[in-house]
Amino acid sequence: MEKAKIFEYATIFGAAAVLAYLATAAGINLYYIDNYGNVYSHQPYETIKVIARQYVWEFQYPNGTTSFNTLVIKAGQLYRLELTSADVVHAFYVPDLGIKYQAVPGFVYTIWLKVDKPGTYLVECAVYCGPGHYLMLGKIVVEP
Ligand SMILES: [Cu+2]
Numbered sequence: 615m616e617k618a619k620i621f622e623y624a625t626i627f628g629a630a631a632v633l634a635y636l637a638t639a640a641g642i643n644l645y646y647i648d649n650y651g652n653v654y655s656h657q658p659y660e661t662i663k664v665i666a667r668q669y670v671w672e673f674q675y676p677n678g679t680t681s682f683n684t685l686v687i688k689a690g691q692l693y694r695l696e697l698t699s700a701d702v703v704h705a706f707y708v709p710d711l712g713i714k715y716q717a718v719p720g721f722v723y724t725i726w727l728k729v730d731k732p733g734t735y736l737v738e739c740a741v742y743c744g745p746g747h748y749l750m751l752g753k754i755v756v757e758p
Contacts, residue, residue, distance in 0.1 A: 648726035649712070659692040659726075666697070666704035666717035669746035671737060683752035689732045695725040705740035708754060714740060732758040 646655040662685070663674040673685045687693055697706050699717040706725075707714045715723050729735070739750035 646726065652726070654692055654726055654728075657692050659694050661694045661696060662687075664695050664697045664706060664717070664725075665700050666706065666739065666743075666750075667700035668702065668744050669739075669749045671706075671739075671750070671752040672700075683737075685737070685752065685754045687727070687729065687754065687756055689756050689758050690730055691728065693727045695727055697723045697725060702743050703741050704743045704750070707738045707740035708735055709738075710735045711754070716741065729754070729756045732756045 643653050665672040673681045697717050699719045704717040735754040737752035
């Protein structure tokens, strides 16, 4: 093979290898990126299911227990919230944590959550979901 051809192939395969590496690295990390661009790969996390329904927030923990309207988590621990709705469209709104996601029946939205400051944070429904919408208040209790 002449030198120009070798250089041509080297360029093509070199570029392909770089692109393949970037796509793999991005693909792996995309799963772990939160709303703010924080990447949580290689960190242990717990999954909590958040189910919105008229007019209550349901939280299902990994140990099989369930709570209503109050989510209890630990400060500094990483959580993967899986948000969905059991009936109509709601929105999971936690103003002090910068979280506002729609809860749509049939879809699951992922929220990576890590709160370092212990305290109580207000949860409200931010989409009018029926006459009891105003009742749909909850809280996140972050324990030290
Ligand atoms: Cu609602």
